[in-house]
Amino acid sequence: MKTSLSWLREYVELPADLTAERLDLALTNLGMEVESIVDQAATIKGDLVVGRVLTIEELTGFKKPIRFCTVDVGRAVPQEIVCGARNFAEGDLVVVILPGGELPGGFTIGARKTYGRNSHGMICSARELGVSDEHEGIIVLPADAAAPGVDARPVVGLDDVLVEVEITPDRGYEMSVRGIARELATHFGVAFTDPAAIEAAGRTADVPWPLTVEDTVGCDRFSARVVRGIDPAAKSPEWMQRRLIASGIRAISLPVDITNYLMLEFGQPMHVFDLQRLRGGLTVRRARPGEKLTTLDGVARVLDAEDMVICDETGPISLAAVMGGETSEWQQGTVDVLLEAAHWDPVMVGRTARRHKLFSEAAKRWERGVDPQLTLAALERAVAILVEHAGGTVDERVLDIDHVAPRTAITLPADLPSRIIGLPYSADRIAELLTAVGCTVSGSDVVPPSWRPDLVAPIDLVEEVARLGGYNDIPSVLPPAGASKGLTPAQRRLRSVGRALAENGYVEVLSYPFVAPGAADQLGLPADDPRRSAVRLTNPLSEEEPLLRTNLLGPLLGTLKRNLGRGHRDVALFETGAVFLPHLTATAPPVLGVDRRPTAEEWTQANAIVPEQPWHLAAVLTGDVSPAGWWGPGQAASWADAIEAARIALSAAGVPASRVSVRAAEQAPWHPGRCAAILVGDDVVGYAGELHPAVVAALELPKRTSAMEIDLDALPDAPVVDAPKISTFPPALIDVALVLDRTVPAGEVQATLAEGAGQLLESVALFDVYESEQLGEGKRSLAYKLTFRAPDRTLTSEETIAARDAAVALTASCFGATLRGA
Numbered sequence: 001m002k003t004s005l006s007w008l009r010e011y012v013e014l015p016a017d018l019t020a021e022r023l024d025l026a027l028t029n030l031g032m033e034v035e036s037i038v039d040q041a042a043t044i045k046g047d048l049v050v051g052r053v054l055t056i057e058e059l060t061g062f063k064k065p066i067r068f069c070t071v072d073v074g075r076a077v078p079q080e081i082v083c084g085a086r087n088f089a090e091g092d093l094v095v096v097i098l099p100g101g102e103l104p105g106g107f108t109i110g111a112r113k114t115y116g117r118n119s120h121g122m123i124c125s126a127r128e129l130g131v132s133d134e135h136e137g138i139i140v141l142p143a144d145a146a147a148p149g150v151d152a153r154p155v156v157g158l159d160d161v162l163v164e165v166e167i168t169p170d171r172g173y174e175m176s177v178r179g180i181a182r183e184l185a186t187h188f189g190v191a192f193t194d195p196a197a198i199e200a201a202g203r204t205a206d207v208p209w210p211l212t213v214e215d216t217v218g219c220d221r222f223s224a225r226v227v228r229g230i231d232p233a234a235k236s237p238e239w240m241q242r243r244l245i246a247s248g249i250r251a252i253s254l255p256v257d258i259t260n261y262l263m264l265e266f267g268q269p270m271h272v273f274d275l276q277r278l279r280g281g282l283t284v285r286r287a288r289p290g291e292k293l294t295t296l297d298g299v300a301r302v303l304d305a306e307d308m309v310i311c312d313e314t315g316p317i318s319l320a321a322v323m324g325g326e327t328s329e330w331q332q333g334t335v336d337v338l339l340e341a342a343h344w345d346p347v348m349v350g351r352t353a354r355r356h357k358l359f360s361e362a363a364k365r366w367e368r369g370v371d372p373q374l375t376l377a378a379l380e381r382a383v384a385i386l387v388e389h390a391g392g393t394v395d396e397r398v399l400d401i402d403h404v405a406p407r408t409a410i411t412l413p414a415d416l417p418s419r420i421i422g423l424p425y426s427a428d429r430i431a432e433l434l435t436a437v438g439c440t441v442s443g444s445d446v447v448p449p450s451w452r453p454d455l456v457a458p459i460d461l462v463e464e465v466a467r468l469g470g471y472n473d474i475p476s477v478l479p480p481a482g483a484s485k486g487l488t489p490a491q492r493r494l495r496s497v498g499r500a501l502a503e504n505g506y507v508e509v510l511s512y513p514f515v516a517p518g519a520a521d522q523l524g525l526p527a528d529d530p531r532r533s534a535v536r537l538t539n540p541l542s543e544e545e546p547l548l549r550t551n552l553l554g555p556l557l558g559t560l561k562r563n564l565g566r567g568h569r570d571v572a573l574f575e576t577g578a579v580f581l582p583h584l585t586a587t588a589p590p591v592l593g594v595d596r597r598p599t600a601e602e603w604t605q606a607n608a609i610v611p612e613q614p615w616h617l618a619a620v621l622t623g624d625v626s627p628a629g630w631w632g633p634g635q636a637a638s639w640a641d642a643i644e645a646a647r648i649a650l651s652a653a654g655v656p657a658s659r660v661s662v663r664a665a666e667q668a669p670w671h672p673g674r675c676a677a678i679l680v681g682d683d684v685v686g687y688a689g690e691l692h693p694a695v696v697a698a699l700e701l702p703k704r705t706s707a708m709e710i711d712l713d714a715l716p717d718a719p720v721v722d723a724p725k726i727s728t729f730p731p732a733l734i735d736v737a738l739v740l741d742r743t744v745p746a747g748e749v750q751a752t753l754a755e756g757a758g759q760l761l762e763s764v765a766l767f768d769v770y771e772s773e774q775l776g777e778g779k780r781s782l783a784y785k786l787t788f789r790a791p792d793r794t795l796t797s798e799e800t801i802a803a804r805d806a807a808v809a810l811t812a813s814c815f816g817a818t819l820r821g822a
Helices: 005-009 020-029 177-188 238-246 254-265 346-356 361-366 375-390 416-421 427-436 458-469 489-503 553-565 600-607 639-652 693-698 746-760 797-815
Strands: 002-004 033-039 048-059 066-072 079-083 093-097 111-114 117-120 161-166 211-213 219-228 271-274 282-286 292-294 300-302 308-312 315-319 337-344 399-402 440-442 445-447 571-578 615-622 624-626 660-664 670-680 683-691 706-711 732-741 761-770 779-788
Touching (some): 002 005, 002 238, 005 161, 005 177, 020 033, 020 161, 177 254, 211 219, 238 254, 254 375, 292 315, 337 375, 346 361, 416 458, 427 440, 427 458, 489 571, 553 571, 553 615, 553 706, 615 639, 639 660, 639 683, 660 746, 670 706, 683 693, 732 746, 732 797, 746 761, 746 779, 746 797, 779 797
Parallel strands (some): 211 282
Antiparallel strands (some): 002 161, 033 161, 048 066, 048 093, 066 079, 079 117, 111 117, 219 337, 219 399, 271 337, 282 308, 292 300, 308 315, 440 445, 571 615, 660 670, 670 683, 683 706, 732 779, 761 779
16 A cells, blocks of 8 residues: 555644654554655655746757757756757746756766757656656646746655555555554544545435346445536546555546545545446346456456356446446546445455456455445545536435445453453553544443454454554563473474485475366376365465365476476475365365354364375476486486385385385376385385376476375384494305296395395395396396395304395295396
8 A cells, every 4th residue: 555644644633743764663563564655855866946948949850849948947047958848838837857866767867968959957747757647748837836946846746755555454444545544543642534524425215327236245335426427538636646646556537536546545446437338227246157248458258156247238347346347437538427336245356356367456455345334425525526627417316225234242351452462451441442443342342343344353352452552562471381292203204204305315395285177187197086086275376276286296296397497407306295185075064153162063073074184295306316427427317216215205204114115006197017006014105106108298297207105194103213233243245136027026026035034134135137038038137135244253154155045945935036047
């Protein structure tokens, strides 16, 4: 919200010596975030003076008309200035910036030779000074504006202070001069004049234009006035244009500028229709699915059933509370207008604005809450300004359809503010503070004012007491630190897993948990896959992604694609986060209030539809896992690296390697021939491997992109691990190469070797896989490195060979393995 200090002073008696620092502190203490406080006079440096044009010489021979002028700027010698504007004559008063000055944007003015003449300064336009968008000519001041040489800043309105604040979403009333002035009056304890406290014409039995409201929830109040015969060429007054531009709104036309001006002053968004372009009576209703409307920005929009629209006999003519339509708007030549001021449902407006990506100034105010009692006052003020500057005849009939529910009392226990805030507040002090914000206090019953829709519960009133009583007076007391057992096992597991993957070259990312309805198709999930059933958010941040993820891979692959698009080629990412697996139930949850704890039955019913939210870990990688260089070629990432990432994570989570196994599997979105199920004991906890080519193509990822995803909540708690006994005796190393069927998993062979070798075996690791026609059809050779060591002695060769033979014998009996070369 941007406004000027002079505008605020019209409605609040601020101290005359108010400094920018004091104003900043006051606004901050009131809960507003101050973006900037700018003294307009300081935006133009150097001498900006009033000048009187003495002579004008027309220069010829150039592509555009050029004038050489002499201007009296209050000095002994007139100033020579070259100017291209033609909207002034000899004797006119103009605004001149002299050499050495600087205009907004860092444009420095100097003395220079141009068009064959010396020019000492510049005659300024309104846009160059930043006071309006007018740039068709320079500013010509009234004949009695000021004497030549006088500072021109006050003359053109550059003597004000501009204030810009960021308003929190719950305080929509502060998005107006009325709201900010009221807050400042409360802070400084000075008088406040409500600009909306004017005598306004009330509803009449007859209406100026027929209108029906079909949905009184989406629109609980609709008011309108009609003015006929206005001057279509009438311009907005200078003071209004200055204030609009200072607030960041472009001046358009008098009727439109009036609605924007009152939106800033009152906080009441309004709309103006061209009566001659309306066809029949108006209807306010929800849009019908498939209806279309071309809004003022020229975009043809397909409407949603939740959108509110204003219609005439031709159909929708305005997207209510967000943006008007092309077919009914004010245009050049309009002489009869209908001014509308209504009150719309904030939730509806917020969803409509996000759905259509139309975040207009009006929509920003509606979704934060607007005073429903402003409509008639805003219309009265709008009609008065319009008639004053454009003439016309006011239709005395007033349309006002009012379904606004009265505010109900909130019961505030007398001791609640003191208990929550930690300071003693008497009942009289509480009543004084709440009355200052417009509440009606009667004992423990408090009725909030119409402009405070955020005050709905006792705790909201406590917040107001704390805010107006002074945040700085609240003592800074740390809460007592209770006994703690430290991190939970799940927290320790997350930290260990993340640290282990980071140490192995993976980069942690954080993705939004929202996905589009087509995400399951991109991952190639089968029609009967339970991961297709996703929770749909009632109020999503984006209508394009209204679902909660059922796996981590979808959003994570999107992050991978974004990094690849930014030039990265070797990427390894991981993410830990919750997935949301819905309970498929048709029972609606009970409505839970805040006045009491839910009963056990209500709690059970509410949780029946809360989705399961297990914590998953996913990793994706593409490119080279080890880079190429002078030492040789790099190593490309493969499905084996994805499986290894799962093993690293399980090891960091405290799962013993002896309990982890890997077997071939088929699971979307992985390649059916390069997918492995990750098991802990007999339970599948995840999958890893190379992504399916169709998925890679759909997401435009490099070939051979690999990934893994495991359910961390499915892992057993890490056992207590005894410190290993380290033997000081030398190891005995033996390699064995076994010939087996290609279908036998290497992991099962390794486990069998470990079982057969007995207690002397320290480790076993696969180091080579060989396939050849010489081995036989469907055969392959698996080579393992066996390390034997005894804790109390040096092993003899006979003991080592016996242990190896036992391991090979068990493998032969289980899988029909034979020693290669035997």
